[in-house]
Each structure stands twice: as C-alpha cells, then as structure tokens.
Amino acid sequence: MKVMVVFGTRPEAVKLAPVIQELERRRVQGAAVTTRVVLTGQHRELVASMLALFQIEAHEDLKIMRPGQGLTQVTVRVLEGLEPILQRERPDWVVVQGDTTSAFAAALAAFYAHVPVAHVEAGLRTSSLWLPYPEEANRRLITRLATLHLAATPWAAANLQQEGVPPEAIRVTGNPVVDALHQIRALPLRVAPDQEKRGEADPLAVPPWADEALRWLGEPGSLGILLTSHRRENWGEPLERICRAVLHILRAEPRARVLFPCHPNPRGRGVAQAILGGEARVRLTEPLGYLPFLKAMERASLILSDSGGVQEEAPAFGRPVLVLREETERPEAVEAGVANLVGTDVDRIVTRALELLRQAGANRQTLPPASPFGDGRAAPRIVSALLGEPVEPFQPSPGPGA
Secondary structure, eight states: OEEEEEEOSHHHHHHHHHHHHHHHHHHHTTOSOEEEEEEOOTTHHHHHHHHHHHTOOOSEEOOOOOTTOOHHHHHHHHHHHHHHHHHHHOOSEEEEETTOHHHHHHHHHHHHTTOOEEEEEETOOOSOTTSSTTHHHHHHHHHHHOSEEEESSHHHHHHHHHTTOOGGGEEEOOOHHHHHHHHHTTOOOEEOTTSOTTOOSSTTEEOHHHHHHHHHHTOTTOEEEEEEOOOGGGTTHHHHHHHHHHHHHHHHOTTEEEEEEOOSSHHHHHHHHHHHTTOTTEEEEOOOOHHHHHHHHHHOSEEEEOOHHHHHHHHHHTOOEEEOSSOOSOHHHHHTTSEEEOTTOHHHHHHHHHHHHHHHHHHOOOOOOOOSSOOSOHHHHHHHHHTTOOOOOOOOOOOTTO
16 A cells, blocks of 8 residues: 655644654554655745654655745645656555645645545534635535545544535544654753754754743743734734733733744734834744744743644643634634633733633643643554554543533
C-alpha cells in the first residue's frame, strides 16, 4: 500500500507528523506500506521547521507560493502541481488534514485522479459557510470528496452522519495534535543569538528576544496573558475592540501582562501597534516558532485567541482560553469547561478575563490537563484505519461537572 500525505501549513504539519511517523513505524515492523510526503509550499519556512522538529523528510515540494496571490491561485497551483505526481506515484490513499486551501485542493486533485481521500480531523462544523472563511467551505467540500473520514471526536462524527456520511466510512480517532504535544512539549529550548528572527532554521533554538519574552510572560507574581489573532474576520474593527479590551484588563488588574505575537499581515499588526504599542505591560513581537509558542501557553495564566489550534492545544496545559469568535467548530472545549466563547465584544472579554485572572491570582490553580480532543493515540488509530484494521474509537473523558 502506498500512502501519499499532502500538506502546506504549519498546523497541518504538526498534526500529520505523528501519522507519518506511525506509518514509518509500521513499515519498519513489516507492514507492506510506503509513504510519500508532498508539500504544497503554502507556508514553506514554517513547515520546514516542523519537519526538522519531527525528523521527517519531504519527497516533493510544489513551491506554489507567489507574492500577493489569492485563494484561487493557491488552488490552481496545487491542482496543477499534484496532477503529474499522482499520475506517476498512483497512491492507494491521499491523506489530507483539516480545512486549509492546500487540503481542499489536494483532495480535489486526488478525486480527479480517482485516488481515495482520507480526511484527518473530519467533521468540524460551524453554522455558517462563511465562518471561518474559507476554512468552513473547505472542510465541507473535502467531506464530499473523501472516502474515509477520520473524525477527532464523537461530536465531529455525529456532524458527518447528519450530513449523510455512512457510519462505516467514519472512524473516531482523537486529534493527532495531542500525540504531537506529548512528543515535543518537554523538549528544551536553547538561545541562539544568530538565529533568524522567528527561529525557523532550528526548531529548538530561539533568538534572545523570544527567550526574554517567555521569561517576562511567566515572571513570578505576574498574571501572563497570551494573545493571538489571525482570522480574517477579526481584521479591522474586531481587532480594535480586542485591543481596547486588553487596555481595560490592564487597567483593572495591575498584575496582568500581555504577550502578543503579531500576525505579519499589516492589517493586524498596524492596529495592534496603534492601540497597544505604547503600553509597558504589553509585548508586541514577531510570530513565535511552534515550540516557543507551546512554552508561552504553558507559562501564561490565560489565553485569548481566535485560533482553532489553540483551542485544541491549551487544554493539554490546563490553561483556560477565551475564544475571540462568535462560533467555534470545537464546542468540545466549551462543554469541557476549558474554553469560553466571548467574540470580540469588549465587555464580554474584560468581564470573563478578569474573573479567570483573579481565580488564577488567588490560588494559581489551573484546569486539569485532560484534553477533550485526544489521548495521544490518534496516529495509531488513523494508520489502522488506512490499513483496513479494526479501530477502537477514542472516547473523551467527561468534562468538569459532567
């Protein structure tokens, strides 16, 4: 059996790395399986650091990115780049993850080539095709193209069944991001003064500014807040409201301090700089590498984010998350009590943030580090499903008060 794994962004790389490693482990143990890793090149530098971190070698790189290109160009270049590779390799499976444009285009290319698609983290849904954009549309379209639907949770599996996906085509595996966290969270960072600004060349090395920011965030006696915002729907006025909420939090809680690794898009960075740039208890930095970002989550008392990945990762560290969106495709975190939907309303953000910060300041207790998204064994379940073996479904632990 030949399995082709296609991805183009850092979150995809993190979640698919344990799957690729498990495929190789099975091969070494004697399974008749070979793996081909294909990069689209959507986020080349960020993905390169993840491949180094997980010691994975890519076999093909489509190198699709061009300055200023949009979603249409990304889709077309992935389709054109994959067509000859699929014709030459003729894999038994094409594996994609999540809801990026790389994943959608790879699934479409596989469909055109009559190659079955396995969709990792299938079944995430919101109530609107436009939220988040374009991810919600991408994930729904991949569902229509996929043969094997590898849902992370029972909730995601139920979504698929409601849309008419037959139960025999669904496996509940857990999310492989938990496998990845178990593997790398304890790795030590090292300071490298000559490291490039985001530490991408060596995933364990950080430049001095990042090391200092992490130490500052977790300084004893402080209440560190890690803030991230990169969703298109939060650019402009929504991000302005988020930043104003941060100002209110800082005024009301003198122990609070905020680390904000800014998205490189000037529409976000400019707003943050204009509102928060002069605040002594705010650090606006370049984006952090993946491992330094995990360290930041571990050292924070509270996380404010519009990221789907952060909602999955923070529970493993026992850190509460305020989700800066009106909807989430990961309600399991809300039901488990580890996430709160607050949108971008100033009052909602401030009220809930101060409640959680004061709880943390009173006793320094955090949430129990039990993830509703996985148990660290998603990759073996996914590979068993690809090989046609029985799969014992993942069952999340009951949340607080369940």
